[in-house]
Amino acid sequence: MTGSNAALLTELQLDAFTELVNIGVSRAAHSLREMVGAQVHLSVPTVALVGRARAVEILAERELKNLVAVHQVFEGDITGRALLIFPETKSLELVRAITGGDLPLEDIIELEQEALAETGNILLNSCLATIANMLHRSLKISLPEVLRGDAATFFSLAPPPDAGDVVMFLYINFAVREHDISGYIAMIMDLPSLAALTALLDEFIERATG
Amino acid sequence: MNDLTHLLSGTLDALDTGVIVLDGAHRVVEWNEWLASASGIARTSAVGKTLPEIFQGRILARLTASISDALALSASSLLTYSLNRELLPLRTRAGLAMVHNVSVRPMGGGPDRLCLVQIVDVTAVAHRERVLRERQNARYDAVVAGAPDVILTLDVEGLVQAANPSANRELGYAQQELLGRPLGPLFQDRGQWEEFWRSVMDGPSPPRPIELVANRKDGSKTHLEVSASRWSSASHIFATAILRDVNERHAAEEALRSLNATLERRVAERTRERDQVWRVSRDMLGVAATDGTWISVNPAWRQILGWGPEDLLGKTFDWLEHPDEADVKRAEFARLAATETTFGFENSLRARNGDYRVFSWTAVNAEGLLYCVGRDITEARRQQDALAKAEDALRQSQKMEAVGQLTGGLAHDFNNLLTGISGSLELLQMRISQGRYKDVERYISTAQGAANRAAALTHRLLAFSRRQTLDPKATDINRLVSGMQELIRNTVGPAIEARTVEHDPLWTTLVDPNQLENALLNLCINARDAMPNGGKLTIETVNCSFNPTAAVEREMRPGDYVDLSVSDTGTGMSEEVIQRAFDPFYTTKPLGQGTGLGLSMIYGFAKQSGGQVRIDSTLGEGTTVHLFLPRHDARETAAADTSDFARAPRAAAGDTVLIVDDEPSVRMLIAEVLAELGYTAIEAGEGSSALRVLQSDTRVDLLVTDVGLPGGMNGRQLADFGRVARPKLKVLFITGYAEKTVVGGDKLEDGMGILTKPFAMDGLAARIKELITTK
Numbered sequence: 001m002t003g004s005n006a007a008l009l010t011e012l013q014l015d016a017f018t019e020l021v022n023i024g025v026s027r028a029a030h031s032l033r034e035m036v037g038a039q040v041h042l043s044v045p046t047v048a049l050v051g052r053a054r055a056v057e058i059l060a061e062r063e064l065k066n067l068v069a070v071h072q073v074f075e076g077d078i079t080g081r082a083l084l085i086f087p088e089t090k091s092l093e094l095v096r097a098i099t100g101g102d103l104p105l106e107d108i109i110e111l112e113q114e115a116l117a118e119t120g121n122i123l124l125n126s127c128l129a130t131i132a133n134m135l136h137r138s139l140k141i142s143l144p145e146v147l148r149g150d151a152a153t154f155f156s157l158a159p160p161p162d163a164g165d166v167v168m169f170l171y172i173n174f175a176v177r178e179h180d181i182s183g184y185i186a187m188i189m190d191l192p193s194l195a196a197l198t199a200l201l202d203e204f205i206e207r208a209t210g
Numbered sequence: 211m212n213d214l215t216h217l218l219s220g221t222l223d224a225l226d227t228g229v230i231v232l233d234g235a236h237r238v239v240e241w242n243e244w245l246a247s248a249s250g251i252a253r254t255s256a257v258g259k260t261l262p263e264i265f266q267g268r269i270l271a272r273l274t275a276s277i278s279d280a281l282a283l284s285a286s287s288l289l290t291y292s293l294n295r296e297l298l299p300l301r302t303r304a305g306l307a308m309v310h311n312v313s314v315r316p317m318g319g320g321p322d323r324l325c326l327v328q329i330v331d332v333t334a335v336a337h338r339e340r341v342l343r344e345r346q347n348a349r350y351d352a353v354v355a356g357a358p359d360v361i362l363t364l365d366v367e368g369l370v371q372a373a374n375p376s377a378n379r380e381l382g383y384a385q386q387e388l389l390g391r392p393l394g395p396l397f398q399d400r401g402q403w404e405e406f407w408r409s410v411m412d413g414p415s416p417p418r419p420i421e422l423v424a425n426r427k428d429g430s431k432t433h434l435e436v437s438a439s440r441w442s443s444a445s446h447i448f449a450t451a452i453l454r455d456v457n458e459r460h461a462a463e464e465a466l467r468s469l470n471a472t473l474e475r476r477v478a479e480r481t482r483e484r485d486q487v488w489r490v491s492r493d494m495l496g497v498a499a500t501d502g503t504w505i506s507v508n509p510a511w512r513q514i515l516g517w518g519p520e521d522l523l524g525k526t527f528d529w530l531e532h533p534d535e536a537d538v539k540r541a542e543f544a545r546l547a548a549t550e551t552t553f554g555f556e557n558s559l560r561a562r563n564g565d566y567r568v569f570s571w572t573a574v575n576a577e578g579l580l581y582c583v584g585r586d587i588t589e590a591r592r593q594q595d596a597l598a599k600a601e602d603a604l605r606q607s608q609k610m611e612a613v614g615q616l617t618g619g620l621a622h623d624f625n626n627l628l629t630g631i632s633g634s635l636e637l638l639q640m641r642i643s644q645g646r647y648k649d650v651e652r653y654i655s656t657a658q659g660a661a662n663r664a665a666a667l668t669h670r671l672l673a674f675s676r677r678q679t680l681d682p683k684a685t686d687i688n689r690l691v692s693g694m695q696e697l698i699r700n701t702v703g704p705a706i707e708a709r710t711v712e713h714d715p716l717w718t719t720l721v722d723p724n725q726l727e728n729a730l731l732n733l734c735i736n737a738r739d740a741m742p743n744g745g746k747l748t749i750e751t752v753n754c755s756f757n758p759t760a761a762v763e764r765e766m767r768p769g770d771y772v773d774l775s776v777s778d779t780g781t782g783m784s785e786e787v788i789q790r791a792f793d794p795f796y797t798t799k800p801l802g803q804g805t806g807l808g809l810s811m812i813y814g815f816a817k818q819s820g821g822q823v824r825i826d827s828t829l830g831e832g833t834t835v836h837l838f839l840p841r842h843d844a845r846e847t848a849a850a851d852t853s854d855f856a857r858a859p860r861a862a863a864g865d866t867v868l869i870v871d872d873e874p875s876v877r878m879l880i881a882e883v884l885a886e887l888g889y890t891a892i893e894a895g896e897g898s899s900a901l902r903v904l905q906s907d908t909r910v911d912l913l914v915t916d917v918g919l920p921g922g923m924n925g926r927q928l929a930d931f932g933r934v935a936r937p938k939l940k941v942l943f944i945t946g947y948a949e950k951t952v953v954g955g956d957k958l959e960d961g962m963g964i965l966t967k968p969f970a971m972d973g974l975a976a977r978i979k980e981l982i983t984t985k
Contacts, residue, residue: 105372114290121288129283141285
């Protein structure tokens with residue numbers, strides 16, 4: 001896919017989507033704050049719609065080879081996979097930030113898997129649920145699953161994706177207990193799902209501006 | 211349908227997980243048996259109530275929110291025990307707190323949507339993990355927490371993930387201050403750390419430890435040896451870094467380095483000192499091979515001899531040595547160099563200006579090299595020679611002084627004697643001119659006595675100078691002593707008891723008996739003088755033998771001797787007096803009572819006879835003088851009694867004697883005596899006129915000649931020339947002292963004799979008769 005995101009999604013649509021995601025993450029921040037008992041700041045500065053291959057490139061360029069991801073499947077009017085991706089090196093820091101930093105390294109390593117799964121679950125649920133809610137649609141969201149590997153692995157999960165898949169690519173910053181961790185949220189959709197999303201976004205824009 | 215419901219209900223109750231189904235209003239519709247057991251709340255009590263109602267508020271907001279999400283948004287949620295410690299108040303069958311995970315999922319769709327809450331017991335898993343971890347931690351803690359080294363776990367980015375207590379001790383940072391921080395800023399040389407870290411992470415094997423200087427929190431510095439190796443856990447890569455305090459080692463190394471530097475400096479200083487000694491020494495220093503080839507010489511050579519290293523190195527001394535001593539010195543050098551480790555020798559070396567200088571060398575033979583020190587002793591030698599000359603001059607002047615003293619004493623003695631003689635002769639002449647012959651005999655005997663004493667005096671002088679003519683004969687000393695007993699008794703007087711102890715048989719000795727009598731009498735007189743209040747005088751003879759050791763002590767030759775000793779019970783002598791007793795002119799007697807020649811004369815006589823004199827004395831107890839005389843094998847020959855001139859042998863008819871003496875009185879006197887005895891006498895004043903007589907046909911039966919003659923020919927030469935003409939010419943030499951070398955040494959030829967002045971007229975007559983009559 002060589003087409004620019006602009007051709008697939010208008011600037012207005014992107015802005016609207018960015019707004020929705022930010023509402024979602026602030027809800028997630030609230031949930032996390034309650035869970036960890038400390039201030040949690042989450043922000044999504046930019047949203048980009050790119051092809052799958054480009055998404056792999058971006059990750060490969062910016063991050064180390066070893067990545068960790070929390071994976072959830074969403075189904076409904078829009079169907080696809082949502083991934084919260086961190087460099088593997090940051091994942092422990094994230095866990096330490098969430099758990100409070102008093103735990104020994106060995107405990108953190110042990111907790112990593114479940115803690116990541118739950119943290120990612122909170123974040124992705126918030127985003128997806130908020131989007132679905134705001135768009136007045138229902139999405140069935142699966143339980144989280146932790147993946148390790150590189151970008152190519154994450155974007156080539158079975159069943160094999162269509163060549164036309166697009167990736168809604170979001171940068172996300174966590175600021176928890178003096179830790180400042182950057183990661184990505186990726187929503188992989190096929191073109192019909194994207195079309196449905198754009199339609200829903202248009203409806204949302206119309207409601208919001210109408 | 212009923213069956214199905216029953217089946218489903220049975221299945222739910224049989225499940226090993228907790229199942230809760232909630233309706234849209236969050237009220238319980240289903241509550242299976244597992245849950246009833248775990249919560250202690252029966253299904254009947256739960257159904258129709260919300261979870262907060264059932265658990266009385268002991269439920270997490272997060273669970274409520276998840277249920278809402280599931281019901282409202284169809285979102286599934288996972289709540290894990292790792293992040294949510296007390297999800298629900300559940301217990302295991304054993305009553306222990308149950309560790310559990312909860313998943314919340316939507317069921318169905320639309321307005322009748324339900325929410326399924328599933329609870330999984332992970333107590334066993336969590337417990338196993340905790341046990342494992344604790345066990346591991348115990349081991350880990352034992353090693354890491356107790357380690358004196360700082361042990362840090364770093365993640366792949368180099369951020370500290372764990373730190374042991376030593377980190378605080380060593381670096382001053384609390385664990386919390388280190389966690390999540392990079393290590394680099396701790397080190398002064400950050401670049402070195404980064405490079406090291408890269409090789410830890412990327413290298414095939416852990417790199418070698420490096421030493422880094424770290425800043426402690428308080429700003430002080432610490433030397434650390436840093437080692438690190440990477441490891442992985444649950445697909446994470448970590449590195450454990452060990453920071454070892456090497457300040458002590460560093461200090462020790464620093465000290466060692468400083469010590470080395472100091473040592474080098476000291477060696478350099480010492481070397482400089484040695485160089486200084488080498489350079490400034492005023493002695494000639496040199497290193498030579500054992501064959502004498504110079505390898506190194508110091509600057510003193512140039513100062514003293516004018517030769518420098520360019521002249522000397524690679525050569526021996528040969529070309530510098532004095533040609534007269536070169537061979538001797540070289541042989542000596544070779545011998546010493548081969549045998550001694552340290553040796554000294556002297557030689558003369560030619561300086562550049564042609565002078566020879568004398569050197570005293572000390573050489574040390576070490577490890578195949580000769581280390582030589584040569585001191586220029588030329589000047590010292592010169593001074594030594596000058597000193598020896600001065601000493602000679604001093605001795606000469608002392609001798610002259612002694613001679614002065616002696617001649618003074620002699621003049622006095624002789625004047626006394628001459629006064630006696632000339633006075634007697636004057637009185638004699640006066641009486642004869644007056645025709646009064648009555649008392650002349652008295653004057654004649656007075657003059658004779660004085661003359662005899664004068665003769666004895668000159669004898670003693672000659673004995674002292676060891677130039678007296680000894681006439682040694684085989685002598686039996688016992689017989690000689692017994693012959694003198696009467697004389698000795700008369701000499702020492704009645705206050706002194708004189709006795710003799712004679713050892714028999716006594717060895718024969720070869721001495722001049724007259725001199726021995728003199729010596730014995732002298733010793734007895736000394737003994738008498740040592741006993742002014744009387745005492746005992748003992749004369750003892752004994753045989754004795756000296757081995758080489760005993761002989762050396764007494765300054766004698768080893769062998770057999772006869773010891774003639776004279777002991778008194780008198781005042782004795784102090785050690786100082788004994789030391790000086792044999793010195794000529796030394797006397798303890800008042801001035802004028804003796805010449806001090808007594809003991810020195812005895813000493814001279816004993817030495818000339820091949821013997822020795824020793825004095826044993828104790829102050830206040832007495833003195834013994836031992837006279838040792840060498841043993842002689844021959845028997846004593848009876849001496850002819852020639853004491854009476856009137857009974858002297860008369861000449862045969864026509865016997866002619868040629869008398870040669872430059873002293874007319876002596877010549878006249880001898881001629882008178884010969885005429886009295888019936889000889890024909892021919893007189894000559896010097897050698898040449900005497901020789902003319904000998905070369906003529908005149909009858910000459912005997913030549914009597916003084917040894918010392920004027921006119922260039924001495925008595926011996928005259929005799930020799932005379933024997934050319936008359937081979938069987940008999941000769942009697944008369945001499946003032948023993949001019950033995952002139953006369954012909956110890957052995958006189960046949961038909962020759964010797965007579966010492968002064969002599970008695972009867973003695974002369976006897977010798978003349980003896981010579982003439984021998985064939």
